[in-house]
Amino acid sequence: MERSYRWGVCIPVVLVAVTACDFLLTGPPDDGDLFDAPIPGLTTGELAAFVRGDEGFGRRFSPAEGLGPIFNQAACADCHSGDGRGRPEQALTRISIGSDLALALGGPQIQDKAIPGAQPEVVPDGVDISVRLPPPVFGTGLIEAIPVASIVANADEFDADGDGISGRPNWVLPADFVPADEPGGGTGLQLGRFSRKAQVSSLLEQISAAYHQDMGITSDFLPVENRNPQAGGATAAADPAPDPEIDAATVRAVVDYVRMLAPPAPGDDTPQRLRGSELFTQIGCESCHVREFQTGPSSVAALANQRVVLYSDLLLHDMGDELADNRPDGDATGREWKTLPLWGLRVAREFLNGDLFLMHDGRATTISQAIELHGGEAATARNAFLALSADDREALLEFVRSR
């Protein structure tokens, strides 16, 4: 009897001790090391919306649930690893012929997978190909909340100051379904902020189009299935799910989630990184990779009046022949790309199984390679980087690596 009593006491005590122990039950990483943490200061209601949207972002679709008939991936999260960038295996292929987006040939984007009964698209002959790596999605709410005037203030389309940098905004027409009161919506041209060439002005449009183009999921916003013009109309009937396959609330939940994703924290300042930071400014990197902005008002209070340390001017720049894809996007030419933010590089490898893929198509696997690929307006800064001493070059790389 005494022995059974001992067991009766010991087992609950052990249970309580064990459940309190992160060591045994795994502990969470720091929020600052994640791509999918919420921005600080959200209300409980906003956090609840964040959790709902997170489920939507991670939801994978089966063919029976509406995936396809042609598609690239089955979930948002299947492109954006941990909500960060993707790998080349997840890269999307866009096609064009000059300024023609080749819609009759399967453009603007090739859907290389298809559900049973449908036929995937293949890249047709004679078109320009632009491979696009899925970009990180964190911090987009902060980018959305930067006032237009702050971004446009850095524009210098005709290089009036003679520094060789001529960033310009991409003014785009938002999709018809984007309401006027939605950030980036409204009549007339709006400032493009999202996607590789800043060709999208609103998160609602970006995410609705991703459902439609990348997953073949129709929504209240884009209710007509994407067809494969290379295969004729009959294969579209292979998709058994009635359209629209998701409602507006589902899309908006994911919009809210992405809007409230925080950027990861930069690394601590070290003497080497501080030296690198000085060089970053001295050799002209900062002319395009503008360190920070301040947000304006936002419907999410935690996004309003915040410092946004993203290292990008969000403007278009001519990046030279080597990076040119000859594909226009909105007002952006085939040689222009939006300056990519550098935030999140510190932990990017952790979400790519130790790898790193940089530039629009992931062709660079180190920061040094990425810098060396800079051309066009960035050629002067690139050359200055190459002219640095080995120690200074490493200091600059360490600074960028720690962002």
Next chain:
Amino acid sequence: MKRLATYLFVSIALGAPAIAVAQVQDTLPARPFVRGGVYDRPYLTRLLGRTVVGGYLEFHARLQRVDGANEDSGFEAKRWNIFTATEVSDFVRVSAELEFEEGGEEVTLEFAAIDFRIAPTFTIRGGMLLSPIGRFNLAHDSPLNEFTDRPLVSTEILGTALSEPGIGVLGLFPVGSGGRITYQVYAVNGFHAGLIEDSPDGTRIPLGRGNVEDNNASPAIVGRLAWSPSLNFELGISAHHGAYNVFEGDGLRVDERRDLTIGVVDLEAALAGFRLTGEAALANIDVPATLRDIFASKQQGLYVEVLRDFGQAWVATLPASFFSVGVRLDIVDMNADRPGDNTRQVTLGINFRPTEDTAFKLDYLRGTGRDVFNNPADHAGILFSIATYF
């Protein structure tokens, strides 16, 4: 239909030698066909004349985390299953199992079979059959198992409990002194295309279960052969093969025929007071070319567990009580075509059984899963469960 006819022919051909050795079988010692299988359960009562009624009940409490975030935690009224078995005559018996799972959310006729026993070496079985694909699928009752959760290879790849409508034969042959070879082979409906079309997570064979009305009029074949030289050792091999998609309609070829083939090796041994069980499975799935990369054409996995009983009658008021400790290794690769989408975990368990039919199980599991990007995520859990036959 041609395939079905072939299977029946094979069955009848096997029957002749089986009847010839029937006399020998009557001298074999009493031993269940499958330890813990449908005819090796502790039934309590005869409520309905010649029909025996029993069952088991299973309750779980779990706390699980993935990288520090709670996941799949809470209480579960996991299963309440009821068995019946009837000796209709000296030659005919009927057995069934009705499963109420997840608090009654899922109600399944897991097993309902008629056995026509011609001889120990040859019995014809038809109905809703437990597919002989690995030993665990044939003997998976929770009070029998020493861990709260079933092995991952069984739940994620084989889809235990896998039952299918079908017909076939089973029997045993004596080998040496106390040894035997058992076999089961059935023609069954097989899987349906839900393993691809209903699955958001890539190829998931369990989502192709439930092909109650054969979707493609093309039977699959499943069988297991087990060699047991003594009571303490059994080695089994089994396979399941058949088309899972609809490839013909109205007499027209509407798609390519796509097959699913699963092979399993299982082992059960007892040595020096330790019990060792394990199972390894490999599945090959014909995936439409248009879905490759995100739907796996190959999956594989295994589990190995080692157990030891101790503490007989340590609880003085329960003289039949004893404890068990065990460790299990689970490895499953849900997409062996490429890196990622896999799980490895170790489970440590300690059980208390007031009698052999009832188990209080406390488990700690720890492992690492890799997502489709091959990024690792650690998971751990504490599981407590009660399972008992009744």
